[in-house]
Amino acid sequence: MLNITATYTDQYQLAMAQVYFQNGQRETTAVFDYFFRKLPFRNGYAIFAGLENLLEILEDLRFSDSDIDFLKKQEFSEEFIEYLRNFKFRGTIYSAKEGDLVFPTRPVLQVEATMIEAQIIETMLLNILNFQTLIATKASRMRLVAGDRTLLDFGLRRSQGAGGYYASRAAIIGGFNGTSNVIAGKDFEIPVSGTMAHSFIQSYDDELTAFRAFAKGRPHDCVLLVDTYDTLKSGLPHAIKVGKEMEQKGEKLAGIRLDSGDLAYLAKESRKMLDNAGLEYVKIAASNQLDEFVIKSLLEQQAPIDVFGVGTNLVTGSPDGALDGVYKLAESNGKPRLKISENLSKVTIPHKKQVYRLSDSEGHLVGADAMTMRSETRIDRMHDPMESLKSLAVEGCKMEALLHPVMIDGKRTEKPRSLEEISQYAKERLGTLPAEYKRFFNPHIYKVGISSKLKEERENLLNKYKI
Amino acid sequence: MLNITATYTDQYQLAMAQVYFQNGQRETTAVFDYFFRKLPFRNGYAIFAGLENLLEILEDLRFSDSDIDFLKKQEFSEEFIEYLRNFKFRGTIYSAKEGDLVFPTRPVLQVEATMIEAQIIETMLLNILNFQTLIATKASRMRLVAGDRTLLDFGLRRSQGAGGYYASRAAIIGGFNGTSNVIAGKDFEIPVSGTMAHSFIQSYDDELTAFRAFAKGRPHDCVLLVDTYDTLKSGLPHAIKVGKEMEQKGEKLAGIRLDSGDLAYLAKESRKMLDNAGLEYVKIAASNQLDEFVIKSLLEQQAPIDVFGVGTNLVTGSPDGALDGVYKLAESNGKPRLKISENLSKVTIPHKKQVYRLSDSEGHLVGADAMTMRSETRIDRMHDPMESLKSLAVEGCKMEALLHPVMIDGKRTEKPRSLEEISQYAKERLGTLPAEYKRFFNPHIYKVGISSKLKEERENLLNKYKI
Numbered sequence: 001m002l003n004i005t006a007t008y009t010d011q012y013q014l015a016m017a018q019v020y021f022q023n024g025q026r027e028t029t030a031v032f033d034y035f036f037r038k039l040p041f042r043n044g045y046a047i048f049a050g051l052e053n054l055l056e057i058l059e060d061l062r063f064s065d066s067d068i069d070f071l072k073k074q075e076f077s078e079e080f081i082e083y084l085r086n087f088k089f090r091g092t093i094y095s096a097k098e099g100d101l102v103f104p105t106r107p108v109l110q111v112e113a114t115m116i117e118a119q120i121i122e123t124m125l126l127n128i129l130n131f132q133t134l135i136a137t138k139a140s141r142m143r144l145v146a147g148d149r150t151l152l153d154f155g156l157r158r159s160q161g162a163g164g165y166y167a168s169r170a171a172i173i174g175g176f177n178g179t180s181n182v183i184a185g186k187d188f189e190i191p192v193s194g195t196m197a198h199s200f201i202q203s204y205d206d207e208l209t210a211f212r213a214f215a216k217g218r219p220h221d222c223v224l225l226v227d228t229y230d231t232l233k234s235g236l237p238h239a240i241k242v243g244k245e246m247e248q249k250g251e252k253l254a255g256i257r258l259d260s261g262d263l264a265y266l267a268k269e270s271r272k273m274l275d276n277a278g279l280e281y282v283k284i285a286a287s288n289q290l291d292e293f294v295i296k297s298l299l300e301q302q303a304p305i306d307v308f309g310v311g312t313n314l315v316t317g318s319p320d321g322a323l324d325g326v327y328k329l330a331e332s333n334g335k336p337r338l339k340i341s342e343n344l345s346k347v348t349i350p351h352k353k354q355v356y357r358l359s360d361s362e363g364h365l366v367g368a369d370a371m372t373m374r375s376e377t378r379i380d381r382m383h384d385p386m387e388s389l390k391s392l393a394v395e396g397c398k399m400e401a402l403l404h405p406v407m408i409d410g411k412r413t414e415k416p417r418s419l420e421e422i423s424q425y426a427k428e429r430l431g432t433l434p435a436e437y438k439r440f441f442n443p444h445i446y447k448v449g450i451s452s453k454l455k456e457e458r459e460n461l462l463n464k465y466k467i
Numbered sequence: 468m469l470n471i472t473a474t475y476t477d478q479y480q481l482a483m484a485q486v487y488f489q490n491g492q493r494e495t496t497a498v499f500d501y502f503f504r505k506l507p508f509r510n511g512y513a514i515f516a517g518l519e520n521l522l523e524i525l526e527d528l529r530f531s532d533s534d535i536d537f538l539k540k541q542e543f544s545e546e547f548i549e550y551l552r553n554f555k556f557r558g559t560i561y562s563a564k565e566g567d568l569v570f571p572t573r574p575v576l577q578v579e580a581t582m583i584e585a586q587i588i589e590t591m592l593l594n595i596l597n598f599q600t601l602i603a604t605k606a607s608r609m610r611l612v613a614g615d616r617t618l619l620d621f622g623l624r625r626s627q628g629a630g631g632y633y634a635s636r637a638a639i640i641g642g643f644n645g646t647s648n649v650i651a652g653k654d655f656e657i658p659v660s661g662t663m664a665h666s667f668i669q670s671y672d673d674e675l676t677a678f679r680a681f682a683k684g685r686p687h688d689c690v691l692l693v694d695t696y697d698t699l700k701s702g703l704p705h706a707i708k709v710g711k712e713m714e715q716k717g718e719k720l721a722g723i724r725l726d727s728g729d730l731a732y733l734a735k736e737s738r739k740m741l742d743n744a745g746l747e748y749v750k751i752a753a754s755n756q757l758d759e760f761v762i763k764s765l766l767e768q769q770a771p772i773d774v775f776g777v778g779t780n781l782v783t784g785s786p787d788g789a790l791d792g793v794y795k796l797a798e799s800n801g802k803p804r805l806k807i808s809e810n811l812s813k814v815t816i817p818h819k820k821q822v823y824r825l826s827d828s829e830g831h832l833v834g835a836d837a838m839t840m841r842s843e844t845r846i847d848r849m850h851d852p853m854e855s856l857k858s859l860a861v862e863g864c865k866m867e868a869l870l871h872p873v874m875i876d877g878k879r880t881e882k883p884r885s886l887e888e889i890s891q892y893a894k895e896r897l898g899t900l901p902a903e904y905k906r907f908f909n910p911h912i913y914k915v916g917i918s919s920k921l922k923e924e925r926e927n928l929l930n931k932y933k934i
Binding site: 119130154161183202230333 | 480
């Protein structure tokens with residue numbers, strides 16, 4: 001559905017690129033870190049999502065003919081336009097696996113390319129990874145509170161324009177079971193599902209006729225929306241009637257859907273009425289402004305809801321709306337680089353890096369990721385990147401390298417992973433995280449540190465630039 | 468950039484469509500209202516946006532071959548798949564003009580089509596109009612506080628996936644001057660602009676060398692980012708040095724950009740330093756987590772900022788994230804239809820309708836839009852749709868019809884309007900709105916009412932369905 005060309009970028013990337021180009025710095029190399037500073041939703045972890053889409057786009061990223069025509073009208077030189085016409089991303093990317101747990105300040109991904117290539121892809125990279133990571137994380141919060149109940153994404157109508165496309169994909173990585181979004185279902189092989197709208201009921205002269213028509217047309221997947229006129233006095237009795245009629249034909253009513261009113265109360269009453277009619281197998285689905293807090297509350301009230309349809313709050317990542325992921329220069333022309341800030345948390349970390357996840361001798365996570373120079377394979381101690389006096393002994397820990405070369409010289413190193421594989425991986429990785437980091441409120445803070453070597457390198461550089 | 472086909476929809480639209488199709492209801496007609504219930508951002512008005520994109524997509528909306536292949540794998544009948552293969556939207560749309568002011572509960576747009584066609588387009592229609600209206604409204608709030616200062620959209624990197632594409636367009640309708648988003652600039656003819664990133668500075672061994680390189684490469688549009696190392700001690704002195712060097716060559720430094728720290732303080736100090744150096748013409752741009760509240764505060768502090776670059780909070784419509792626009796059946800097969808709800812504000816309003824904007828004999832808006840049956844051309848009194856005892860005499864008011872036929876039988880009635888025309892129109896319409904509705908906090912509530920005839924029709928229908 002998306003036809004993303006290389007103009008999916010910010011103007012300043014092209015402005016800077018032209019300067020590099022004209023200054024004889026076409027081949028100046030760069031290493032950029034992609035990382036975020038703050039976990040969304042006050043959550044204890046984030047789930048990295050969007051990598052497959054990014055790599056797929058990068059392999060074929062070009063300026064189209066119409067892009068070139070457009071850029072000719074800007075103030076770019078002919079030689080530079082010619083360069084853009086032949087533009088191709090030839091860089092190398094080290095990345096966390098899609099679906100892995102990621103934490104603030106550590107690189108999620110590192111791009112090595114010419115400065116020009118690395119800049120041109122920046123905006124698109126941030127756009128894709130920030131958003132999908134946000135939504136996968138939001139979805140994961142809902143999965144943790146929903147247990148093994150079915151979670152469906154119903155968000156396309158309220159999603160931010162075409163943002164809904166990737167939102168449906170990211171929701172699956174976070175643990176959702178399906179989507180109502182047909183185009184995302186098609187492109188990403190997500191199970192699609194849907195029930196019926198109020199308009200369907202209203203278009204018939206009465207509710208029972210509408211239910212019967214739907215049951216006749218969808219005997220194998222009939223979920224009846226019961227709140228158009230009155231849930232308990234009209235919707236339920238009619239649904240039960242149709243459910244019993246279906247039994248006569250050897251069919252089974254799949255479910256009912258509640259979309260307004262007090263969902264806890266209505267679900268309990270509906271369950272009773274269905275059970276009393278011998279329709280114990282009929283599932284109850286609920287929708288209407290759900291989020292993880294509402295789902296948690298409904299389940300604490302023992303609302304017998306089997307399926308949750310979640311829209312707006314899932315696909316817009318409410319209330320956060322954006323992951324604050326950034327793309328910062330760590331090295332240029334082989335030299336480590338630093339951005340200084342009055343705010344220490346915004347001072348970047350130079351060099352090509354590796355990130356290790358630490359576990360104890362029995363393989364249990366100790367709740368810490370350590371950044372190192374890429375050449376380091378062992379460290380004894382990691383330091384807080386902000387508070388220089390804070391450190392943690394980590395000798396004896398098992399170290400799992402988290403950044404893998406997923407693209408070398410513009411070519412992917414591995415065949416694409418299916419969405420199912422990625423969500424399975426996300427589930428496994430989340431399974432390794434101790435419960436205190438998954439706590440709904442005030443989760444334990446996962447530690448991220450830097451090696452002694454990296455700390456020393458950074459401090460040297462800071463001193464050099466200090467005014 | 469977007470290739471939207473008819474699978475840009477929710478699965479249930481297709482499920483319902485198949486039922487209509489099989490039930491011999493292929494030609495059952497429907498009238499749907501698009502409206503929203505709540506103004507976003509506690510604002511006093513919303514600006515309608517997205518219509519041009521919707522109409523353009525609708526005129527060519529088809530199921531692609533790959534859509535059809537995908538749907539064949541679902542449980543749809545062969546006849547229905549064949550119908551979808553030939554699907555085309557042949558309906559009629561009455562709509563508010565894009566850029567007009569719109570208010571809760573009144574139809575912004577009305578779709579008349581077969582039930583099948585009207586359902587299949589619902590999700591896409593909501594997706595486009597909800598989001599662009601949200602963002603145009605957000606942008607408008609910033610325009611009102613920014614006066615005639617330049618507002619630029621810098622949001623693509625933090626936007627919700629491809630949502631950024633339409634966000635940049637909607638921002639212009641709300642009053643922004645330009646965008647950093649190149650692909651939106653190209654497709655929607657928006658002025659694109661951009662400065663430089665920290666990485667550019669960092670990639671050189673020192674800031675002054677970086678500034679000189681940029682000034683050499685961009686002599687006509689040189690805006691220097693001054694906060695990489697230290698804004699006042701390093702960035703400004705270097706920028707001033709380069710500004711004076713440019714003057715020697717007969718060039719002019721266009722501006723500096725502040726991206727961190729206390730923007731009010733830094734802008735004032737920067738202004739002084741620039742002015743003292745004879746660089747009074749150099750503009751000051753500011754960015755970093757801006758929104759209408761921050762802009763307002765900066766200007767109240769008399770921060771001499773000429774250009775505001777706004778990202779995340781603009782393009783994600785923070786803190787609301789979504790407009791709650793809905794699409795409700797008003798008529799089917801020529802009969803008025805109603806959705807009942809325990810919540811009176813959710814009871815729909817039946818019939819084909821017109822909406823009138825009321826003004827006094829001198830042409831000043833009285834702060835009220837009135838819904839009528841489409842056949843009514845004069846009303847004397849309008850009633851609150853929720854509180855039946857509240858009403859307002861409106862005799863003698865001038866009545867401007869707000870819904871216009873923009874598509875008839877699947878064909879647009881007018882040639883597309885340019886984005887510039889639309890934003891000009893939005894500006895004019897906002898100019899007609901009295902100040903109290905544009906107040907930043909607690910704006911006056913614009914009244915929306917229904918005619919006596921419509922009230923009577925609705926009550927009759929309500930009584931008929933009452934349980």
